[in-house]
Amino acid sequence: MSELGLTSINGISCLGKHIGLKKKKKDFTIIFSAKPLTAVAVFTTNAFKAAPILVSKKHLKKSKNCVKAIVANSGNANACTGLQGILDAEETCAIFANELKIKKEEVLVFSTGVIGTALPMDKIKQGLKKIKSQLGTTYVHEFNAAQAILTTDNKPKQVTVQQNGIKIACIAKGSGMINPNMATMLCFIATNAKLSVAELQKSLNLAANQSFNQLSVDGCQSTNDSVVLLSTQEKQIELENFQKLLTELCVKVSTKIAEDAEGAGKLMEVKVKNAKTQKQAALLAKAVVSSDLVKTAITGKTGLVGRILAALGSTFIKVNPAKVKLLINGQKIFSHNQFLKVDYFLFHKNMHKKCIQIEINLNQGKKESVALGCNLTKKYVEINTFYAPGVL
C-alpha cells in the first residue's frame, strides 16, 4: 500500500496499461475495491453526453450509489456513437464484472479521446482478460492508472490531501476542451471519510463549483467529462472539515490541469472581488480567464490591461468602470477609469512570472470568486489543428 494516492486508501487497487487504443502509450485504467464503495459524481452538462456517461449514470442509480470499480479508457471518447456506443459501454462493464465476479451495475465506465468513432471492442475484450491478477496497490500501479487516462496532457496528475487520518486522493486528466458546467475533465477521487451519499454529493457539487467549474483552458466543453468521488466509509469526519479538504484537493488538481493545458506555459489566476453576488464574481472572472486576447497577451507579456478590461466589460453584468481597480501580480495598474503611471520595469518583470495573478476590485458589493486558466500559444493551435488526422 502506498503512503499517498488512491492506493493509500484501504482496499483500493489500481492498474494502468496499454491495450492498443493509442499508439504505444497506456490507454486503459482500472480502480477497484472488493468491498463496496459509496459513489457520487458530477458529469458534463453537454447535451451530447458520451455513451459511458449515460451508462455510468444508470449504474449509479441501479446500484444505489454503491459500486466496486471504475473502468476508463483514453484514445476514444465513445461519444456521438449512437446505440452501438451504449451497447459497447455496457458490454465493457459486463465483461469486467464477470472477470471480477461482481455485478455489472457496480462498474462505472468512462472514455476520453476522439469523438465519433466506435470503441474497438476486440481490443477492450482482449485487455480485460485475467485483469484481476494485474491489479495492485503499489505506487507504480497507481502511477500507471494516472498515465493511462491522459490524452494530450504532458504529465500525470495525482493529488492527495489529508487531515487527522482522513485521506482524499485522486488521479485526473485535463488538457484541452476544458470549460465548466460540469466537469471539465476526468477526475477519480477516493476517500476513507464516512459520510452519506447526500453529504458526499453536496460536498462534491460545492467543491466542483469552486474549482473545476471555474477553470477554463479553451472555453470548449467536452462530451465526456466527469468527476467521481468514491468512499470506503472508514473514518468519521465533520462535514464542514471534509468540505474544506475536498475543495482544497479540487483546487489543487484544477491548478495542475491549467498548468499543463495544451500548449500553455503560464498559469492565470483571476480574482474578482467585491461583486454584488458570488455568481456575478464567478461569471466575470470566467469572462477574463476565457478571453483569447487576454490569453495571447499573457504569452506576449504586453498589451494585457486593455484586454482584461474589455473582457470584464463584455458580459451582461453591469460593471462601473469608474469604480474598478485592477492589480496584476500585486501591482496597481488601473483605477478611476484610467491606466495608472506604473513602474514599467516591474510590470514587465511581473509579466515574465510563471503565474499571472489578476485581481479585479469591482467595489460593488462583498462577494468574490477566483477563476483559473492559462495562456494561449501557437502550440495550442498546432495541437488542435492536427489532433485527429483522418477523423471526420
Place this chain on the structure above:
Amino acid sequence: MSELGLTSINGISCLGKHIGLKKKKKDFTIIFSAKPLTAVAVFTTNAFKAAPILVSKKHLKKSKNCVKAIVANSGNANACTGLQGILDAEETCAIFANELKIKKEEVLVFSTGVIGTALPMDKIKQGLKKIKSQLGTTYVHEFNAAQAILTTDNKPKQVTVQQNGIKIACIAKGSGMINPNMATMLCFIATNAKLSVAELQKSLNLAANQSFNQLSVDGCQSTNDSVVLLSTQEKQIELENFQKLLTELCVKVSTKIAEDAEGAGKLMEVKVKNAKTQKQAALLAKAVVSSDLVKTAITGKTGLVGRILAALGSTFIKVNPAKVKLLINGQKIFSHNQFLKVDYFLFHKNMHKKCIQIEINLNQGKKESVALGCNLTKKYVEINTFYAPGVL
C-alpha cells in the same frame, strides 16, 4: 463623384491620410457633407466604452441626429483613458468643426487601436490643419478613407448595394476583437434614402442583429466598435425594401470581415435550422462559430464533427441529440445520434474549400439563424501575442 461607394452619394466627400499615429500607414479618416445628414448608430455594449463613443453618443443627442461629419483615427483606441480621453475626443470634434465652420455637435468621432494610451493631440491638431481642402469625392479619396481606419486588417472593406436609384454604401474595418452586442468593428454607412430617424434606427438595429451581431472572429468584444448610418434624405423608398437592402449590405461587409480576420484563411458559415425560437437558433449558431476547437479543426481539415456537436451541446439551450442532423458543405454527416457512413474522399475535398458551410437541423421548431466566423490559426496567436509591444 464615384459610381460606387460613399462618394457616389450626393454631397459626401472623404479623405484618408497619415498623421503619425501609426508607422507610415494611413491612420486618419474623414467623411463629410456640407448639407446635414440624418445619423443613427449602434455601439458596443461593453461597459468600458471608449471616450469617442461617449462623445459621439452625446453629439447625436445634442444635434438631434443631424450631423455633418465623421472623424476617425486608427492606431489608438482612446479607451480606458479617463477624463482626459473625453476631453481629447471633444477637442478633436471642436478643432474639426472650427476648420469646417460647423457646430461641434455635428461631428461624430471614432477611434480604433491600442487601449489605454492617451491620444497624441499634437498630431491630431497638426493633421486637422486646412483639412477642408483635402476632402474630395473621387474613388481615391474614398479608398484612402477606407484604408485609414484599418488596424490588423489586410484589405480595406467597401461595399455598395443599390436598387432603383437608392444607394447604400459603406467603409468598414474588422479583423480581431470581434464579437457581437454591438457592434463588432467600425462601419460607416451612407445612403440617399429618405427615411425618419426612427425608421433608420430600427432598420440599422435589425440589420446589425442579422449580420454584425452574428459574426465572431475571436469571441472578444471591443470597447470601441460602432456602426453609423448617415442619410442625405434624397429618395423615397418603402421601409421594407430599404431594410432588405441594408441587411444585404451588412451581411456582405460582415462576410468580408470574417474572410479577412486576423490570421484566418477560411470563412465559416453556420446555419441552425428548425429551432424553437430565432434567439435560440442565433445563440447556438454563435456557440459553434465561436468554438476554438471547431476553428482549429477547420484549419486542420480534420476532427471537425465531434467538436461541432460538443459546441452545440454546451449551451443552456436544450438540444435533442437524437433529432439533430448535420451537413457540412451539403454532405450529410450526422443523424440519429451517430456519425453516418460518408464518402471520405468527398468530405476531405469539402474541407479544402475556402468556405465551410455547416448546417445544423435541430428538428425542434421552425426558426433559423446564420452565424459567420473564421478558422483559428497560429498566425492569429502570433498577431495578438505581439500586437502592442511595450504597452501595459
